Every structure is written in structure tokens, then in C-alpha cells.
Amino acid sequence: MHFHWGGLDLESSGSEHTIDGIRYVAELHIVHYNSDKYSNFSEASDKADGLAVLAFFYEVRFKVSVNETLQRYKPYTGQFTEIQPMDISTMLPDDLSDFYRYRGSLTTPPCFETITWTIFDTPIMLSSNQIRVLETSVLDWENKTLRNDYRHTQPVNDRVVEASFQPVLFKGSCHLETIHTKLDKIEGILNNFEANLESRQAGSEVSSHPAFHFSEESLASYVKIQTLGSMGLSSFTLCMWLRTRDFQPRILLSYATRDSDNELVISVGLDWGLWIGGHFANVPLHSSPNEWVHLCVTWTSQSGAAEMWNNGLSGRVNYIQKGYVLKPGGTLLLGKDQDGIEGMLSDAFIGDITTVNIWDYILSPWEIRNLMECRYRWKRGNIVGWGKSSATLFGGVKLEEDNSCLG
Numbered sequence: 280m281h282f283h284w285g286g287l288d289l290e291s292s293g294s295e296h297t298i299d300g301i302r303y304v305a306e307l308h309i310v311h312y313n314s315d316k317y318s319n320f321s322e323a324s325d326k327a328d329g330l331a332v333l334a335f336f337y338e339v340r341f342k343v344s345v346n347e348t349l350q351r352y353k354p355y356t357g358q359f360t361e362i363q364p365m366d367i368s369t370m371l372p373d374d375l376s377d378f379y380r381y382r383g384s385l386t387t388p389p390c391f392e393t394i395t396w397t398i399f400d401t402p403i404m405l406s407s408n409q410i411r412v413l414e415t416s417v418l419d420w421e422n423k424t425l426r427n428d429y430r431h432t433q434p435v436n437d438r439v440v441e442a443s444f445q446p447v448l449f450k451g452s453c454h455l456e457t458i459h460t461k462l463d464k465i466e467g468i469l470n471n472f473e474a475n476l477e478s479r480q481a482g483s484e485v486s487s488h489p490a491f492h493f494s495e496e497s498l499a500s501y502v503k504i505q506t507l508g509s510m511g512l513s514s515f516t517l518c519m520w521l522r523t524r525d526f527q528p529r530i531l532l533s534y535a536t537r538d539s540d541n542e543l544v545i546s547v548g549l550d551w552g553l554w555i556g557g558h559f560a561n562v563p564l565h566s567s568p569n570e571w572v573h574l575c576v577t578w579t580s581q582s583g584a585a586e587m588w589n590n591g592l593s594g595r596v597n598y599i600q601k602g603y604v605l606k607p608g609g610t611l612l613l614g615k616d617q618d619g620i621e622g623m624l625s626d627a628f629i630g631d632i633t634t635v636n637i638w639d640y641i642l643s644p645w646e647i648r649n650l651m652e653c654r655y656r657w658k659r660g661n662i663v664g665w666g667k668s669s670a671t672l673f674g675g676v677k678l679e680e681d682n683s684c685l686g
């Protein structure tokens with residue numbers, strides 16, 4: 280049993296087989312020899328009916344499990360270990376009914392043409408963290424990290440590839456819509472993958488967490504955040520670092536439900552703006568463009584007190600929406616509001632946003648100050664946790680090195 284993967288220069292693909300030209304993240308090979316006829320692998324390896332390989336693709340599941348614990352082994356050249364017996368079927372997809380089969384070769388020298396290949400159509404889902412471990416744990420003969428250990432696809436020649444099911448083929452010569460759907464899907468995967476690079480490094484070097492850069496050239500760009508818990512909040516603390524480019528009113532964050540566009544919205548400009556359940560409050564702002572600002576907003580339904588903290592200092596307390604509870608089940612975006620009017624992008628955010636966290640309780644002034652002074656860089660929200668909540672980038676959001684705490 281062995282694997283093929285990518286990982287070189289963040290290459291997010293390393294399977295040896297491709298389907299319709301698409302290379303998967305990684306591939307598992309379970310190699311068998313014909314023990315009815317041959318006594319061992321090497322005896323079978325050059326016989327026409329000697330070997331069979333079951334191949335499985337891996338795909339990234341863009342949901343980082345909080346409880347995921349990954350054991351990391353870094354075996355060096357010449358080390359051996361004994362692996363406890365394990366049930367391989369638990370590592371495989373449930374659905375093994377759809378597969379491709381062809382007669383082919385070993386993908387490593389001596390490349391004997393003796394393999395009956397069976398490639399299963401249903402991929403195995405791994406988290407991006409697990410893929411990361413696969414891509415970075417194995418060392419080569421020189422004790423350097425082994426990457427891109429896959430053979431490039433070879434010509435089909437006159438081989439027949441059979442399928443146990445009716446594969447979805449491109450009808451006619453060129454079905455543009457299908458191709459576009461596929462391209463969109465690939466773009467989504469790439470964007471997700473980039474966003475997840477950050478979470479793959481959770482717990483490691485903090486300075487490697489990227490910031491989201493929203494440029495003037497792509498006003499339609501935004502980031503969708505997957506929350507860790509319900510947004511049906513009766514109090515919260517929301518903190519982030521941001522850097523604006525001008526004094527125009529722009530949307531930093533918007534949370535909208537089906538029937539409430541402004542369920543929770545924070546804007547920046549000459550003032551901070553805050554909407555809760557459609558009600559608005561604003562607080563004068565003292566900061567200048569092109570400088571990192573640490574913003575925290577606290578609100579509690581009990582008194583309706585909303586407080587905005589600008590670089591660790593509290594502004595005026597506003598009282599809005601006493602007794603209100605935020606509606607759950609909505610969508611949380613950075614960089615754009617959700618009033619549904621396409622093309623109305625005059626309030627789209629331009630600048631940088633990083634370290635966005637939301638807690639379902641109110642942090643103390645001391646904690647907020649520590650966050651601002653970067654002593655609490657590791658502290659993560661339980662509703663949105665920077666590096667824990669998955670983020671999907673749309674419309675050209677760029678990832679940049681986060682230097683909010685260096686200035």
C-alpha cells in the first residue's frame with residue numbers, strides 16, 4: 280500500500296491517473312499479486328497475470344474538524360517500523376461500485392506491463408490538514424521532504440479503459456456549459472485550497488497567517504466565512520485587524536439572513552457604523568488610511584449596550600436593540616454587504632482584513648487590550664476562529680502576509 284501526492288510549490292495535485300484530464304490531490308495504490316499462481320511479489324511482477332492494483336483518489340474536504348488530531352511521523356532514511364494490523368476497508372469509500380479497469384503497467388521502474396488496474400470513481404475525502412501531513416511527512420534518501428512522487432500520465436495508445444458504470448461523457452464535440460461548470464468548480468477548489476493553506480498551519484508560526492487583500496480593481500471581491508457555531512447570538516465580541524485606503528464608507532463585515540440584509544453589519548469610513556437587526560449606531564473614528572487598526576465590537580442584548588474599541592480604546596457606548604437576539608442561519612461575508620443589488624459596489628471594502636474572530640460573550644477591556652497589543656495573537660473566537668473557520672474567496676481577493684502586528 281502506498282501513496283502518490285503533489286505538494287511541490289503548493290501544487291495541489293499528485294494523483295497518477297487523471298479523469299477527463301483532471302488530476303486529483305493524491306492517489307492510493309493497494310498492490311496485490313496473484314498468490315494462486317505465484318509465491319511472492321517479485322515472482323509475479325513480470326507475469327501477464329501477476330499483479331493487480333486497486334487505486335483510489337483523494338479529494339479535499341473543505342471542513343476542518345476542530346477535534347482533528349494528526350499524528351506526525353517523520354521517519355528518516357534507514358528507519359523501520361512495524362505497523363499494527365489494521366482494517367483497510369475503513370480507509371476506503373463506502374461506494375465501491377463504480378470503477379474503471381484497464382491493462383497497464385507499474386508506474387515505477389521496471390514499469391512491467393503486468394498490472395490489472397482498477398481505479399475507483401468515488402474519491403476518499405481528507406481534510407486539507409491531512410493532505411498537508413501526507414505531502415510533508417515523508418523524506419527521501421537524502422532526508423529531504425519527498426514531494427510530487429507521481430508519474431505523469433502516459434499515452435493511452437490502443438488500451439481499452441472499461442467502466443463498471445455509465446460514465447458522464449461530453450456529448451457532441453464541445454458542451455460549453457459543462458466546461459464552464461467544471462472550470463467554476465476548479466476555480467472554487469483552488470480558492471478554497473488557498474484559503475485553507477492558512478488553516479493547515481494552525482498552531483504553527485503566527486506570522487504565516489495571511490491577510491485578505493481587497494483591491495480597488497476587483498470591487499466585487501469578498502470572502503465567505505463558515506462559522507463554527509450559531510450566529511443566533513444575544514451577546515458577542517467581534518474583533519479584527521483592518522487597513523483602509525481612504526475615508527469612504529465601506530463594508531467590513533456583513534451577516535445577513537433570508538429576510539434581514541443588515542442583521543449584523545460593520546462599516547468603516549469617517550465613522551464606525553454598526554447595524555444590529557437592521558438598527559444602526561455610529562461611533563466617531565480616529566484613525567488614518569494605510570495604517571493597521573484593531574477593531575473590536577461588543578454588544579449585549581441584556582442592556583443593548585454596543586461598544587466599539589478602536590486600537591484598544593473604547594468609544595462612546597450606544598444602546599441599540601435591547602432584548603434582541605441575532606437571527607441564526609445566515610451568511611457571513613467580509614468586504615461586501617448583502618442588500619442583493621448587483622452592481623452597487625460603491626461601499627465594497629478596499630484594503631486589508633485579518634485576524635477576524637467572533638465570541639459569543641463579551642471580552643473584558645483587559646482582554647481586548649491584549650488582543651490589540653498582539654499578546655493574545657493565539658486567542659481564537661468560538662463562533663468565528665481565525666484559522667479554524669474555513670474561508671472561501673470570491674472575485675479576486677488576494678492573500679497577503681499578515682504584518683498587522685509588526686507595525
Ligand SMILES: [Zn+2]
Pocket residue numbers: 281282283308386
Ligand atoms: Zn503507485
